[in-house]
Amino acid sequence: MVTVTATQGNASLAKMLHILELFSEAEPVWSTAAILEALETSRSTGYRYIKTLHEAGLLNAVRNGYYTLGPRIIEMDLQIRLTDPLLLASHGVLEGLVDRIGHSALLCTAFRDAVLCVGECRAPSSPENRFSRGQRRPLFQGAVSKVILAHLPHHRLKAVYARQREEIEKAGLGSTWSAFRATLGEMKKDGYALTVGEFNPGVYSVAAPILTDQKTALGSVGVAWDENERRDVAVEHAVLAVKQAAKTISERLKEAQGS
Amino acid sequence: MVTVTATQGNASLAKMLHILELFSEAEPVWSTAAILEALETSRSTGYRYIKTLHEAGLLNAVRNGYYTLGPRIIEMDLQIRLTDPLLLASHGVLEGLVDRIGHSALLCTAFRDAVLCVGECRAPSSPENRFSRGQRRPLFQGAVSKVILAHLPHHRLKAVYARQREEIEKAGLGSTWSAFRATLGEMKKDGYALTVGEFNPGVYSVAAPILTDQKTALGSVGVAWDENERRDVAVEHAVLAVKQAAKTISERLKEAQGS
DNA sequence: GAAAGATATCCCGCTATTTGGGATATAGTC
DNA sequence: GACTATATCCCAAATAGCGGGATATCTTTC
CATH class of the missing domain: 1.10.10.10 (Winged helix-like DNA-binding domain superfamily/Winged helix DNA-binding domain)
Structure with missing residues (x-):
């Protein structure tokens, strides 16, 4: 604790x-x-x-x-659900992702030195999992987390590195500050993250960042599926769909901001 | 405020x-x-x-x-969702009610001098309503509230009456303590409450109490539907189904208690 | 329904802790 | 990399919380 x-x-x-x-x-x-x-x-x-x-x-x-x-x-959680711009902007988008990919979708945001799941949409076939709203996830494992990490604002990232240097190295994200930045830079260039069995063994995960105007992450959207589940979904297809979903949410947020 | x-x-x-x-x-x-x-x-x-x-x-x-x-x-709301005995005991029951009746079902509990909705299961046809988990409802209007009120422990009820005498009279629940008790006694005998358009205009609502061994309310289950919606559901049928659901949840709670 | 057994609140002097105004450091912006 | 706004730190004074025990309230038992 x-x-x-x-x-x-x-x-x-x-x-x-x-x-x-x-x-x-x-x-x-x-x-x-x-x-x-x-x-x-x-x-x-x-x-x-x-x-x-x-x-x-x-x-x-x-x-x-x-x-x-x-x-x-x-009561306060409802108050948040009713007003959180990120959640509101994702309405329908997660559902759309699930329809398109056939696997469960997740909406996450940064919280302290971790990531918090704030929304989810389970695929019909998908079993009750542990990815509900409110679930905390490590910042250095899993696609939804890594992609947020990669798009954290400059100073936030520096502070995180100072506190978590050891964990970062253990996660294979780099043993020096510059190596760390390079790893994340790659991810940033791709605009998505793909992980296999990092947070949960045997689980594929694809995620893309939800960005502000300044290209820093407000959160991330992702889909996940078990390797034993139907594999007929091309990873590339998932990547495209997830990036599209993230873009949609980002744009909706900008609109809401403006009004 | x-x-x-x-x-x-x-x-x-x-x-x-x-x-x-x-x-x-x-x-x-x-x-x-x-x-x-x-x-x-x-x-x-x-x-x-x-x-x-x-x-x-x-x-x-x-x-x-x-x-x-x-x-x-x-995070804490998730912690509650994962451990609240009332909510856990109602798993599947609300869904069953919706299947049987075809209208949205609600799970509520007492909170201060009000009632809090802690679970819901929306009927497929039902529109987005305001009865989500976290919604506070008045203690003296609507079936889910009244049926809880009727089964409040002795002293709780007395305290509520002292604070809310005016509201109670306004709600037509009695202008004296004994009249109030009589009204609630009736409801207690019936084992359910039926209201029409109290909390929301034109909405029918049927609810039954979830009881402890001492016959005091831990909460209530209810269903609600708009008068303009399909009316082919007999009220009697709804009453039976709701009472059955409440009984099931009550019994599950007792089992959980024992273990 | 009344008494015994817990559980929670009240009382009140003491002193540790918070308070608050201003200076300073940090973070975010350009 | 410099500037503005936001948040933290500093330190003396005194207020407001602390704690031990008595009391009131609620719960259970007969």
Whole structure:
């Protein structure tokens, strides 16, 4: 677990928010006692934090003294779904991709030093997978991630490299800054990324960047399919379709920006 | 807008969280300046709050000095979707309802003095409506709400009545506590609620409660259709199907509880 | 329906923490 | 690579949160 770094001065604020980080798929329900222990604070303070979060709707009391993440989160996610320009601009496009390629499509965006899936459209045949909205993915594996990485703004990229030099080398993206930039430059020139079995074994993935006017990435669109699935889809065809989809979304975003 | 009541002692904590309440469908993007003004606090403090929320991922920096709700919310919503017992227990059931009735189905739960939609399954013909996951609905209008209200635990109901006496009377649920209880008792006996055009004009709605062992509501399932849509579905049929669905979900929850 | 057992809130002096105004550093723009 | 706007840092003062214990509220049990 990554501890949220409270820069200075507002330790209690960050500490309170840290409670939200405790909840996971494996441990979705926390007792007050467990929260208090995890916080390493006095009973009073812990209860106060819990109460505040509860009043804000970010925590939900289930049975006696047990909490889960709260309903306000569900509400706020809807608020985002209704207003996120990226998501709105992709309406219909993902569906179109699925129709054309026959495999599941994904919409992603950068989040910290990772990539977050914000939209998806599953192919009819496709099994329930782990690529739903809200899924976090590593920044250095998989086509949707790599293609975003390649189109990150200058300084963002530099900051990422400083923090993740080791991971970047491990992912085979270059052992020096210039090698790293060269690898990404190649991808940038192609305008798409293709990976095989990086994030999930045996899974093909093709992705293209959604770009601003300044040619930096707002996100990416991609399709993925298992190597054991029907292979009659030419990779080139997928590349074209994905690039087309990305372009459509990019242009819609520019329009929305203008209005 | 309902101001979150900070009980005591932790005003700054609540104030920070209040920033999240600023964002709405109508105003999804806020400038730092506007946030600072809304907070009525010093520049330093406001920036600190924003920074803390930003570090927690609850705020997202878009362009220079402008924020939207952050990606962590999307992640946490997934975390809830993957673990919420109510939602998990309803998997397949909503789809079954839609197949049987031919109209859109809804899964709801109580939240503060309102009802929150947490799941939906739209009928193929059904238009994009406003009943998605995350939508808040009044507690005193519409079948899904009323049926939850009728099965609220004793003290919850009393508290609600104290706060919302006026609204309750306006909704025709009774002008005294005993009349209110009588109205709800009727509904409780029936085991379902039927409303016509309460929340949305011209919309029929049938709902049944999802109950615990103690016969208090964890939520409700319902179906809704426009009066102008195909009317060949007998209301009685819908009632039976909805009650059946609610029963199935209730039983699944008990099983899950036990294991 | 009333009592026992938990769970959460309140009280209030103390002191650590946040506060806030201005200077400074960073990021984004041209 | 220089400029403007945005965000962070610095530090003294004091406010507002902290914590230990008592109390109130809710839940369960008989």
